[in-house]
Amino acid sequence: MSKKWKVSLAVTLVSALAISGCSQRPESASPGASSGKEGGTGTSISKKTLTMMSNVADQPVQDVYRQILNDFTKENPDIAVNIQFPGSAYENNMKVKMAANDLPDVFDTHGWAQIRYGEYLADLRDEPWTQQLTDTIQPVITDKTGKVYVLPLSEAKDGIMYNVDMLNKYKLEPPKTLDELIAAGEKIKKESGGKTVPFFFSGIDESTIGTFFDYFANSLLISPANNSAEALLNHSFDWSKWTTLPEKLLDIKNRGLINEDFLTAKRSDIPGAFTAEKVAFVLLAPSFVDAVHKLKPDMKIGLMPIPSIAADDQPNFSGGERATMGIWKDSKQIPEAKKLLTFFAKADNMTKIANVTKLQPGLKGIESQHDLTEYYKKYADIRVFPYFDRVYLPNGMWSVMSKSGTELLAGRITPKDYTNTMKQETERLRKN
Structure with missing residues (x-):
């Protein structure tokens, strides 16, 4: 299937470029995040800026992402994060970026971590949060060699x-x-x-x-x-x-x-x-x-x-993967990107995402309390097919x-x- 996807890139490139030109401009994770100065201090500080693109369309979920990113940049003043939420243009934007082999440092695979984006993703198997992968999401985002493709922020059931x-x-x-x-x-x-x-x-x-x-x-x-x-x-x-x-x-x-x-x-x-x-x-x-x-x-x-x-x-x-964070294998800032994923994988951040999306976290040991929590618990032993x-x-x-x-x-x-x-x-x- 990956070969067919590559062929389709050339076919859609021109139209996707047109759509990409109308996509949302990058948003700073916090005021002055990419300015090279630590906000409010006046102190010059060398920053590295991560680019991030997400397929999330719901405004409340986007707001939670921004909140987590703001917390991250406060703890890591040497790293800025510019995030995009292109909405319906997401897939066409990604087709263009894959065709040019110029992807965001961090991006959402929206259900296609292995089949569509696998060859562009860094291996995350050594990250600490991989030990928490749920039994149902682990085979979806991990291949036979043990490569872990993404951090699963939410898992569909x-x-x-x-x-x-x-x-x-x-x-x-x-x-x-x-x-x-x-x-x-x-x-x-x-x-x-x-x-x-x-x-x-x-x-x-x-x-x-x-x-x-x-x-x-x-x-x-x-x-x-x-x-x-x-x-x-x-x-x-x-x-x-x-x-x-x-x-x-x-x-x-x-x-x-x-x-x-x-x-x-x-x-x-x-x-x-x-x-x-x-x-x-x-x-x-x-x-x-x-x-x-x-x-x-x-x-x-x-x-x-x-x-x-x-x-x-x-x-x-x-089910399967819903919202994810993967790292482009050719990113110049893989250590910083991994630090960002580890921050998102914190229990309190995963809980925030679970509560706003009403989805199951892709990691074990994450508490949630929302309208569907009781049903996920009630049917915890029910099989999940991709x-x-x-x-x-x-x-x-x-x-x-x-x-x-x-x-x-x-x-x-x-x-x-x-x-x-x-x-x-x-x-x-x-x-x-």
């Missing part, structure tokens, strides 16, 4: 969020199988008089549909004891097995268990629909909690693992999976058509 009071009202426990989830949805719709539908999808933001397939692909193909992981990796997978997923989604739609306006609905409509009790289950990242609480601060939101598809199987979480598309599909298949899902729900293709598209596009992209 994605499942299904739900209205706690609604499940209590209808005397429902979090479903453990997809069939139980569908049955619970039918009960909620019936007993609410049709006010509430279980699921919400957006044909405008097709990632809401793609997420269904990415989550339940693990439940169908990876979770069972007789799984298809090896066949997917060695390209011998029998794609007819995939058809179960589009059949299940189409069945959910035909039962009237999704929003009728799915083709024109927006992702941004989901928090409002959820607070108005028009939808019960949501397949989104934990930042959804903050969006809901802006509208209804006291609403209780629960998190459950992704239900199994086989009745004799167990639920699972879908995001399906990151491991088993070539780059570019997320869009195929999402768009094909929209076509399926719109009635323009059949479940078998969906499967054929997945097979053809996977084979095509693997050749590129």
